Amino acid sequence: MTTVIAEPAAKQPGGHDILGKARNPQAFRMAARNWLEETVAAEKRAFPDRTADDFYKRQQWWMAERNKVGMATPHWPSAYGGADLSLSNQVIVAEEMARVGAPPMSLFTVSLNHIPATLIRWGTPEQKSRHLPGVSKGVVWCQGFSEPNAGSDLASLGTRAVRDGDHYIVNGQKIWSSYSMYAAHCILLTRTDPQASKHKGITYFLMDMKTPGVEVRPLRQVNGSAKFAEIFLTDVRIPVENRVGEENQGWTVAQTTLSAERGILAFDAGERLRYQMEAFHADALRADAAWLQDPEMTREFARLFAEMQGCRRLLRRLMRENEANAASTLETVVYVKVINTTLKRKVGDFMLRAQGLQDQFHLHGAEERPDQPMNVYITSFGGTIAGGSNEIMLNVLAERILGMPKS
């Protein structure tokens, strides 16, 4: 049984009734498009510079705008404040957001996807009612999974949690935690039983980032932007009621968290790449760019365009299979991970070669502009390394899909 914790849906100002048209795909699409075009234009007026300094404000502004028309968490179940938006309508929203170049969900990635996936499946009624409504109000969550010595081999993580009465005392270090410098809460994996085999001694917590002993040190990425951080944990006291699932069952809970990445989240990136490539091509044609005269380059663009299209189909397949809990989902996850992330690298590299020297000039604030070819290229390593590096994915493909024996 689910607990109804939703507040009544806010009336929609500005004449944008999007969710009310959910039964008619074409009307729904046009309503979403009108709202998005208007709101993206407003965003550009409100934040003309797009600097690192106003990143947090821009993201919160965008979330507030989404909230006004019920588009903050429409994909959630209505019992938890969502609108039960069908998968096909979620696809429409993602397509339209990509089309107008709406701000990506970056700061809210964990809040919007990983938190509902985890809490709806494993959370206590108190955890759900305490945390889910906050997401649409802009509460930022981060993920404390990876450690310096537990990257691709996540299950070997060593951050210790020791039970002390009605608390756990946590010591250790987390790393690569995106937007954790902005986060109010963290989903945290710890080791509670060092004697058990590595998957069986892990426990999952919800941690308040303001707890004494939590220290966040931002790390700069290759493009110069600091969007992830290390989290140092020294004698951090987490109440027992913030544990998700049973003690030592955290690995199972974490699998649910990670499955959130198989839905609309991955799809969104594929859609954005489509419009980036189309815009790049259209701009080149308008400017009569030199690379258009080089048949090797135009053939390469055509090849990449086909790969992009194939990848978008694969992402659609993944979403359908994920929704249906299909047995083939793992296989598709692996292919999507490798193909999608590698493609972004190839497209970025192509754009850099096509533009030549001019794209070696670092324009002010370039690291905040995801469509800059250097950003497309150099941030693509985030994709090929994170979430199980592509080398690990090839092992998974060979061993679990093709049945080749372990080394």
Added chain:
Amino acid sequence: MTTDFDDLLAAFSESVSEVLRSKCDRRTVHGYYDGKNDLDAALWLTAVELGWLGVGVDEAAGGLGLGVAGLDVLHRQLGAAAAPGPFLSTLVGAQWLSRQAGSGETAAVVQQIVAGELTLGIPVAPGGAATPLRAGRLAGTSAPLLIPASAGMAVIEVENEAGRALALVAVGEKSARLEGIELWDRTRRVGRLACEGVAPLLVVPDADGAAGNLLRRYFALAVAGDCVGAARAIAGQTVAYLKDRQQFGRPLASLQALKHRVAKMFVAIVEAEQQLEHAIEAASLESPSAVLWAFLAKASASEAFYFVADDCLQLHGGVGFTWEFDCHIFLKRALLARELCGDNRAMRNLAAEALALAAREGRSTADIAA
């Protein structure tokens, strides 16, 4: 696309696969390679009896009504079996002919094909040299055709006063003699037609390139299907071999370096399959971008097949280098496939032109229906 339709396709695919496993097993293919059997004719007969040739034809006209997607299933299975026979050229030619409206004669030709009474040749690489057509008669030797020895007719590219055209010609000992060319890939047949004053049965003007593009669209999809089916088959066989083959006291399949090579083959196959599925969808919907996607799918599929077949031979080690193993049969099919329908540079040049044209007109080519 409905689930019922997908179920029908899957059932058709399984039944073709089962028949090919028994009639076109690897040993029989090797026998055909060495000229010891008539597998091409036997398979054709089987296909006629089982109604495979009508897979794309509407049910009302006596076919199976599975359209472009049904033909794709058939080509994938034929590719997986490295099947010889007049399938590619005859089925592509029939699809194209069935779209040439206004002639009862063409309809009769298509019926003859579906009934198994006629096989066809088509240009190996459409867009090449055209045979002169003067005062309604052809004189000269055609460009290379993908054409079975049994072919009763061929579609060839011709040129008259009005420009380029496609002509349907009856093959005959005197006026349109078939001169075979031996290929490294012995599962396929190529030849030229030496025409001495023959009058075509049909001439389809192609000054604007539309008729030729339609032929190439069908051809590209057929080759792409054949390639992804074949790539999956030889890659799967290679995985099985690596699991079986022991060196240094363990199966080769346990070596990570080899696992990664094999995994990358499957990644390439999946990419090509997705692009082909998109091209099939575009063709089924008669999208204005259908030709563009067919060409890109063909280029990707034949390159993926080559990438896979090349490394499969290496991964088989010494035995892969022998005539007795299957690797060379697939590799040679892959090498020929890169040239079929036009080489991949030509395919992508045409696609790049179409992309630029669409972008200039403000049309997106990237919408997905499903």
